[in-house]
Amino acid sequence: MIKDFSGYKILVVDDIPANVLLLKMMLEQSGFGVLTAQGAEEAFSRLEEEQVDLILMDVLMPGVDGFELAKQLKEHSDYQEIPIIFLTALNTSTDVIKGFQLGGDDFVSKPFNKEELLVRIRYQLNLLEAKRTIKRQTAELEKTIAGRDALYSVIAHDLRVPMSSMKMILNVLAIKA
Numbered sequence: 001m002i003k004d005f006s007g008y009k010i011l012v013v014d015d016i017p018a019n020v021l022l023l024k025m026m027l028e029q030s031g032f033g034v035l036t037a038q039g040a041e042e043a044f045s046r047l048e049e050e051q052v053d054l055i056l057m058d059v060l061m062p063g064v065d066g067f068e069l070a071k072q073l074k075e076h077s078d079y080q081e082i083p084i085i086f087l088t089a090l091n092t093s094t095d096v097i098k099g100f101q102l103g104g105d106d107f108v109s110k111p112f113n114k115e116e117l118l119v120r121i122r123y124q125l126n127l128l129e130a131k132r133t134i135k136r137q138t139a140e141l142e143k144t145i146a147g148r149d150a151l152y153s154v155i156a157h158d159l160r161v162p163m164s165s166m167k168m169i170l171n172v173l174a175i176k177a
Contacts (some may be wrong), residue, residue: 003138007035010032010034011046012037032121037042053125057069059095086104088110089110
């Protein structure tokens with residue numbers, strides 16, 4: 001479980017500057033790196049500039065709303081692994097279900113409890129780190145297996161050569177006898 005979250009960056013996407021400022025201050029006080037965007041277009045610009053570990057976004061925004069932005073992010077290969085937490089005034093079960101169906105990883109209703117939001121953020125970052133560890137270990141394991149297979153191939157070849165030589169000698173002896 002991660003204890004130091006200072007190396008993680010969170011992108012806050014909300015069209016209301018006061019919300020962005022509040023979240024930015026709260027997250028920075030908790031040790032997170034924070035980037036901000038006030039809409040979908042700015043969010044994509046931020047994502048092109050820097051790698052983020054989590055996106056915290058509102059749903060109700062003018063133009064492209066948070067649901068559509070989440071859908072676009074999950075369809076983009078560079079961003080589909082980034083966890084998304086919806087932080088929104090919407091709280092009906094239909095909205096929550098839609099958020100999860102479009103790729104959201106969590107859903108927090110406004111007004112939110114600061115400690116609850118921080119726990120949910122840390123939880124998602126722990127999951128993200130576990131996924132990264134699994135990917136890294138899988139790659140290492142595949143590399144090890146490939147090396148083992150190459151070694152077995154060499155061993156099999158090296159064992160066949162003397163056996164073939166002995167077989168030829170026995171064949172020669174059998175013909176002379």
